[in-house]
Amino acid sequence: xxxxxxxxxxxxxxxxxxxxxxxxxxxxxxxxxxxxxxxxxxxxxxxxxxxxxxxxxxxxxxxxxxxxxxxxxxxxxxxxxxxxxxxxxxxxxxxxxxxxxxxxxxxxxxxxxxxxxxxxxxxxxxxxxxxxxxxxxxxxxxxxxxxxxxxxxxxxxxxxxxxxxxxxxxxxxxxxxxxxxxxxxxxxxxxx
Amino acid sequence: xxxxxxxxxxxxxxxxxxxxxxxxxxxxxxxxxxxxxxxxxxxxxxxxxxxxxxxxxxxxxxxxxxxxxxxxxxxxxxxxxxxxxxxxxxxxxxxxxxxxxxxxxxxxxxxxxxxxxxxxxxxxxxxxxxxxxxxxxxxxxxxxxxxxxxxxxxxxxxxxxxxxxxxxxxxxxxxxxxxxxxxxxxxxxxxx
Numbered sequence: 001x002x003x004x005x006x007x008x009x010x011x012x013x014x015x016x017x018x019x020x021x022x023x024x025x026x027x028x029x030x031x032x033x034x035x036x037x038x039x040x041x042x043x044x045x046x047x048x049x050x051x052x053x054x055x056x057x058x059x060x061x062x063x064x065x066x067x068x069x070x071x072x073x074x075x076x077x078x079x080x081x082x083x084x085x086x087x088x089x090x091x092x093x094x095x096x097x098x099x100x101x102x103x104x105x106x107x108x109x110x111x112x113x114x115x116x117x118x119x120x121x122x123x124x125x126x127x128x129x130x131x132x133x134x135x136x137x138x139x140x141x142x143x144x145x146x147x148x149x150x151x152x153x154x155x156x157x158x159x160x161x162x163x164x165x166x167x168x169x170x171x172x173x174x175x176x177x178x179x180x181x182x183x184x185x186x187x188x189x190x191x192x
Numbered sequence: 193x194x195x196x197x198x199x200x201x202x203x204x205x206x207x208x209x210x211x212x213x214x215x216x217x218x219x220x221x222x223x224x225x226x227x228x229x230x231x232x233x234x235x236x237x238x239x240x241x242x243x244x245x246x247x248x249x250x251x252x253x254x255x256x257x258x259x260x261x262x263x264x265x266x267x268x269x270x271x272x273x274x275x276x277x278x279x280x281x282x283x284x285x286x287x288x289x290x291x292x293x294x295x296x297x298x299x300x301x302x303x304x305x306x307x308x309x310x311x312x313x314x315x316x317x318x319x320x321x322x323x324x325x326x327x328x329x330x331x332x333x334x335x336x337x338x339x340x341x342x343x344x345x346x347x348x349x350x351x352x353x354x355x356x357x358x359x360x361x362x363x364x365x366x367x368x369x370x371x372x373x374x375x376x377x378x379x380x381x382x383x384x
Contacts, residue, residue, distance in 0.1 A: 020303075021303040021304070022217075022303075023215070023217075023218075023299075023300060025214075025215075025218050026215075026217050026218055026300075098303055099302065099303065103299055104299045104300075105299075106299070106357075106358050106362050107215075107295055107296045107298070107299035107300065107357075108215065108218075108296075108299065108300065109362070110291065110357070110358075110361040110362040111212075111213040111214075111290055111291065111361070112213070117362070120362065121362050121363055121364065124358065124362060124363055125363050128363065149374075151365075151367070151371070152371055152374060152375070155355050155359060155365075155371045155375065156351070156352075156355065156375055158354075158355045158358060158359075159348070159351030159352050159353075159354055159355030159356075159375065160348075160351050161351075162350075162351055162354030162355060162358070163347050163348065163350045163351030163354060164351075165298075165299075165302070166298050166302075166316060166350060166354070167347060167350075169302040169303070170298050170301070170302040170309070170312065170313050170316060171313055171316055171317050171320065172313065173343075173347075175343070179343070179344055179347045182341075182344060183344070183347065183348055183351065186382070190378070190382075
């Protein structure tokens with residue numbers, strides 16, 4: 001990796017960490033530059049604009065998500081075990097400091113048309129598609145009933161994750177973990 | 193209402209409208225002051241600090257939510273009809289420009305300790321409590337089974353609303369409305 005690429009990767013790692021808590025609009029470029037011992041203009045030289053940096057953060061988070069959630073989740077046995085593995089890894093991803101960056105950015109960017117919002121919508125659409133496809137396989141394998149709607153399952157899994165986030169991170173519900181488990185088990189039991 | 197109170201109310205109305213899209217951290221005080229023909233210092237004189245303004249926005253949104261969602265919803269017949277009425281009104285509240293401010297702020301503030309986060313957590317806890325209490329009444333009335341967990345139902349209703357938001361506002365799923373309805377009907381059917 002050349003020096004420019006290494007610097008760009010370091011900026012993106014740190015920017016994505018910060019954006020999990022602050023969002024991309026609230027990201028302090030000054031703080032980011034200071035932490036990385038760069039000038040603001042030096043930092044921007046790697047991206048061109050604040051908007052391009054935001055898109056790069058979403059793409060970087062997406063690559064991390066594929067590496068930490070999707071790819072290992074897809075190694076589980078086809079169908080229900082794979083669906084559970086994907087959800088469990090998504091839970092772990094969401095329990096890191098700052099929570100799930102996609103849930104944070106979904107709230108922040110849904111009303112802000114532009115390339116960062118488009119990149120985020122594509123990332124979440126992909127995630128829902130992976131969950132739906134995995135559900136489809138569980139139907140084909142005979143684990144789930146034939147009348148299960150794979151995209152409905154993906155929709156409801158997203159909802160469980162969002163409720164988990166609010167209960168655990170904001171409301172401070174001590175039973176958040178148990179409620180998550182119960183909602184997940186209930187959803188899967190209804191598919192069988 | 194004295195002039196000072198009327199100005200404060202006008203500031204809060206507009207600030208809350210803007211915060212639905214931008215959040216409270218990203219709220220432009222300059223834009224708010226310009227729109228209301230106030231100086232920034234004149235605007236702050238009504239609140240004292242940015243933090244106090246943020247708390248006032250959360251409290252204002254909470255009052256609007258009680259007036260537009262909770263109070264009319266509670267007029268429906270006890271139990272299941274009331275639970276549905278509360279959810280329907282919450283859906284309408286979430287379909288206004290900017291969406292549901294509580295879902296937006298939950299993502300923005302969950303990692304930002306302070307009075308605005310505390311006020312928001314209290315507002316969402318209250319909302320979950322109303323949903324749980326309404327579910328409890330449906331159990332007492334014999335509409336729902338005795339082994340239904342009211343707080344689990346509230347948790348799952350929150351999840352459905354969050355999934356609706358993402359599907360309708362970000363992903364652009366044309367079936368978002370149908371998925372919401374199906375998830376809600378499924379949850380209620382399982383309680384019977």
